[in-house]
Amino acid sequence: MGLTEITNNVVREQILFDIRLPRALFAFVAGSGLALCGMVFQAMFHNPLATPFTLGVASGASFGAAVTVFLGLSFSLLGFDAVTVGSFLGALLAISFVYGISQFRYGFSGETLLLTGVATSFFFSSLILFTQYLSNINDSFRIMRWLMGSLSVTGYQQLMQLLPIVTVSSAIIIWLSRELNLLMAGDDIAISRGVAVKRVRYLLFLTTSLCVGGIVALCGPIGFVGMMVPHICRLIIGTDHRWLIPATLMFGGGFLILCDTVARIVIAPAELPVGVITTLLGGPFFLWLLVRSRKPAT
16 A cells, blocks of 8 residues: 555565565464463363453563563563563463462362463553663653553564464464364363373463564564453354464454554554454453343343
8 A cells, every 4th residue: 555656666576575565464463472371371271251360471571571671671682672572481480370379279170270371461561661761751651651551563573483482383283173162162071081180181281372562572562462352263263273363364364454554544643552443442342242241141
């Protein structure tokens, strides 16, 4: 869109292949990963309102990024900047915290994991507010801007960093599609069919958490994609994860590309963070889901 107005072929090719195509591919990979992780969480917890951020991974990653900005750290590690490294370390801290607390007393059950994740999310959110309050005006704005989520990339470096994370996570989840179908039926039925429920749940927890941590570290927290997309695909495709997984991957990627396109043109030439668009869509969808799932009074 708009490239026909540019007469210089070299400039046109640079815009298309160095800016627009990498951004579209990056949005597709990030959206696919978020949607797939949301699908896994909804299957694990038997809850259509579960999101990839349910277990506090996004809050932990956001806290790591906020601390990095607050301390003024600036370095590069294996091609990753300081904020990305700090964010991923924060995600790992949240993963370790959730796993350690859930194992400490009650074992690795779905209910304990969910409650621990929600508590962890609130804990790190409060630390983010505390860090932001102590920051100066410039750092506070950088933290707030990062928390909105963004797909502003140039070139293919960040895409190449994200692609292996989402690819490996998707392969593991596809491999466990049968186990996901049985987990949806309940732990007792899954155990009776020979599924090692705790081991499978632990593997899914670790895989999805690392995937979400990598996505959030590179593009910030982009909310509601992991809640809306799997639910829409489940309404269209059904609950069989052999078909639901590829549908979620494709629809999630396309959905985030569409949201990013809207974010770029709605107030052009300025640009909205894509997280604003997904949240504006996710709020009404969340309310619709609550009304739709309400059971009639008896």
